[in-house]
Amino acid sequence: MAAANGVHGVRVGVIGGGQLARMMIPAAIELGVDLRVLAEAEGMSAAIAADRVGDYTDTATVLEFAREVDVVTFDHEHVPQDVLRALVDAGVPVHPGPDALRVAQDKLVMRERLSELGLPVPDWARVETVADLDDFIADHGGVAVVKTPRGGYDGKGVRVVRSAAEVAEWFATIAEDGGAGALLVEELVDFRRELAQLVARRPSGEVVAWPLVETVQVGGVCSEVIAPAPRSAGRLADVAADVAITIAEGLGVTGVLAVELFETSDERILVNELAMRPHNSGHWSMDGSTTGQFEQHLRAVLDLPLGATGSRDDWSVMVNVLGGPAEGSLTDRYAAALADHPTVKVHNYGKAPRPGRKIGHVTATGDDLDAVVYEARAAAAFFQD
Amino acid sequence: MAAANGVHGVRVGVIGGGQLARMMIPAAIELGVDLRVLAEAEGMSAAIAADRVGDYTDTATVLEFAREVDVVTFDHEHVPQDVLRALVDAGVPVHPGPDALRVAQDKLVMRERLSELGLPVPDWARVETVADLDDFIADHGGVAVVKTPRGGYDGKGVRVVRSAAEVAEWFATIAEDGGAGALLVEELVDFRRELAQLVARRPSGEVVAWPLVETVQVGGVCSEVIAPAPRSAGRLADVAADVAITIAEGLGVTGVLAVELFETSDERILVNELAMRPHNSGHWSMDGSTTGQFEQHLRAVLDLPLGATGSRDDWSVMVNVLGGPAEGSLTDRYAAALADHPTVKVHNYGKAPRPGRKIGHVTATGDDLDAVVYEARAAAAFFQD
Structure with a gap:
């Protein structure tokens, strides 16, 4: 479908056509990277770059897709190990690789490996x-x-x-x-709040960490992210970054790694979950950091030097649009939402509204945390009934 | 080529497949706007969104393209008046419209209209x-x-x-x-420097102005842009914004309008040229302003509320990559350029290097103008021989 985009460019293949693949497209266009997507179905979120629709559990389908790209990466962690191994055996650079992904695919393996690395876990x-x-x-x-x-x-x-x-x-x-x-x-951890530490690591070893963020979950789903996590400067931020870098290096993760953390009532940090890909807790970085996580993921999987991860403003707050309007689409609400919130950035995943579904997010930035939280929540509210 | 991108989304048709159309794509993806491009040829800069290749001077071709979109806008100002009139007659919203574009298409008409509006011209x-x-x-x-x-x-x-x-x-x-x-x-104006004032206007009348910028031309081609223009706060910025807003309103421009200005040695402002589209002098806004010019152009032509136009940092400096490396491509230089300049944003237009051709740009931002200028120039230098 999409034509070659990038003269003498490098080609990155993404398995999976969801919103994470979609949000890699703008970064790929800016960098002149030719992004190709193997989507699960027609009309998915990343359809504009979807070269191919096919079954990511089928080795032949994935090998054929991989022949046209320089490196394979992922929108999700569900590609079976035998398919991943077949790619590696065929000489395809795969980032993150099968050994790392295995840890993200199986929570028992994850707990075993984190314990072996001496990291704090429940x-x-x-x-x-x-x-x-x-x-x-x-x-x-x-x-x-x-x-x-x-x-x-x-x-x-x-x-x-x-x-x-x-x-x-x-x-x-x-x-x-x-x-x-x-x-x-x-x-069951008695936690004060949930945090997330995003890092990126490239195959040749460079690793960078974004500011530690606070995540708010509702019903097990991320609702809101505050960057940086309030009252986290100093020890807390240092420990979280150390933990995530230890995981990235210890497991050989390549690309973006998100480490979900508990901050316990007795001020310890425990590792909750891992995601070896761009992650909801890092969406704020698209508007709030010098280098957004999708650009960084492409740089990392291409083994290019990583970008600066500092915050552009004192505070960034991301609020998910979960479900969306009962009738119509997100764009129907733009006239009202954008008029009231001219500084907020709206990200629309091109997905049909459905209860509980992540269909977009908004990000606000600024130097007054209360005002930034208000802006982001108020703007997001325009997209919910 | 590109599949429907955006559920129940709005569709914007862009005539012309150059880098301006290309840079609308990331903004369209973020907003969930389905962008379609009528490109002049295969493999152009905006190929990823090119639905169709065809002759923009052929009325039937353009009308057929327009049938699939909600509004038509442009990568350039060269669509003939008879084609534009045929679109309007067919009920297609065209932004900017034929009357405005006529002024940008003919420099004699432009001088006549600006003089009628009482604006300062050579x-x-x-x-x-x-x-x-x-x-x-x-x-x-x-x-x-x-x-x-x-x-x-x-x-x-x-x-x-x-x-x-x-x-x-x-x-x-x-x-x-x-x-x-x-x-x-x-x-021949005895000018001290060249400036540019970027504004955006939507059909229902709202108009916003970005900070006034200084542009540096080499051989008639834009080489560098500094935002805001140094020593421009106060009267100079006010006059420039007034001039550009008067033009946008007086000519009924919709979308982004760039007004190139001379600052004379005797401290007057004179209008040099107009561009009724996103413009090289506004590329800094993609990384340096709350709302980039490509997002704003889409919002404007869709008659959506316009975004905030303030600078995100004290200074933004954009340097064009003109020509590019004698051998190979921009991406061949990433390893060196990105390693030395982790805060700089690189924009690659996916065009083959050729002497004098605009094939990309880099933008640096920060609070120390000398450092920002150095960063942008030094990073851009990696892409030139």
Whole structure:
């Protein structure tokens, strides 16, 4: 579909056609990178750069797509290991690579590797039976968080339980889902707030960290991000950056890595989740940092020098548009929203509104945190009923 | 080529596939606007959004293209008046419209209209004969600037002369070129520097102005832009904004309007040229202003509320990449350029290097003008031999 975009340019192939692939397109156009997307279906968010529609779990489809690009990267972490290994065996540069992605694909593997790296994580265990799970719950004050090792996102596959019986059906299915017949159980962390540390690492080793951010989740879905995280300067920011850089280097991550963190009531930092790709917690950087995460991801996977990650303003606040209007589209609300909020940046993912679906975000920046939070929330409210 | 990009989105058609159309694409993607481009040829700068390749001087081709969009706008000002009128007659919203574009298409008409609006312009005359031109030269200290009314850009069609004989061949051809058999002659302005005032106006009347900028031309081609223009705060900035807003309103311009100005040695402002589209003097705004000119142009032609035009940093400096490397491409120089200049933003137009050709630009921002100028020039130098 899209013609060659970039004379003598480099070609980056993105597997997956969602909004993360979409938001790589503007950065690719500015840099003169020829971005090609293997989309799951027609009409997806990244359709303008979608060269091909096909099944990312099919090795032949992915190999054929990869033949036309210089490096393969991802909109999501769901490409199966055998497909990833086939790409590597065929000599295709894949960033992040299969070994790193394996850690993001399986929460049990993630907990094992983070523990091996000596990083702070919640108490956790691999449980294969109801009895094991009930033991863990009993040892942790009668409550725990159970997670399916694979396939969860935005709160799916995560459940707070007081009895193993509450996830009985998960035990019934784990044998089939590639999770090696086990669930992950973790202590329910008494956290003060959630933070996220975004870093980028290129294959030749350079790694950079953006400012630590605070994330607000509603129902397991990111709702709002404040950059930098208030009251985080100094030790907290240093520890978070160290943790994320240790993970990026320890796991050999290439591209953007997001590390979701808990700040506990007793002022510790614990690693919650990892995402080995541009991440919702980093959308603020498109408007709020010298280098946005999508530009940085392209630079990183191409092994180009990384850009400066400082904030352009004292504060940036990103608010997700979740669901959107009950009737019509985001653009129907522009006349009202843009008139009231001339400084806010609106990002529209080109997706049809649907309850709970991430269909866009808005970012405000400035030097007065209260005003910036107000601007971002008020603008986003125009897009919700 | 490009699939529908934007669910229930609005569709903007751009006539012309050069770098201005290309730089509208990232803004369109962020806003969820479905941008379609009618390109002059395959493989042009805006190819990723080029739905169609065709002749913009052919009414049927343009009408067919326009049927698929909600509004038509332009990468350049060269669409013939009869084609523009046919669009309007067919009920297509065209921004800027034919009456405004006519003023940008013909420098004699432009001088007439600006004079009617009472705006400060160099002494000028319409000359049809060698004798008339020699008279004007004699009346203006023995030197004058002669311009062909149509078709000039980047210094082409402009000549400083001391005798009408120096443009004898222009007199021989003006009868054929649609310029109504006349040339434009202007006094050679004793200017201290060149400035440019960028504004945007939407059909329903709202108009906004960016900070006044200083432009540096080399051989008639823009080389560098400093935003805001040093030592321009106060009267100079106010006068320039007033002039540009008067032009936008007086001529009914819709979309972005760039007004190129002379600051004379005796501290007057004179209007040099107009461009009714995003303009090289406004490229800094992509990285340096809250609202970049390409986003603003889309908002304006869609009659959406306009974005804030303030500078994000004290200073922004844009340097054009003219010509580019003798061998290879811009991307070949990224490893060196980006390593040395992690805060600079590089914009690559996806065009093959060729002597004198605008193939990209770089922008630096910050609070120390000398440092910002150094950064932008030093980064751009990596892309030139």
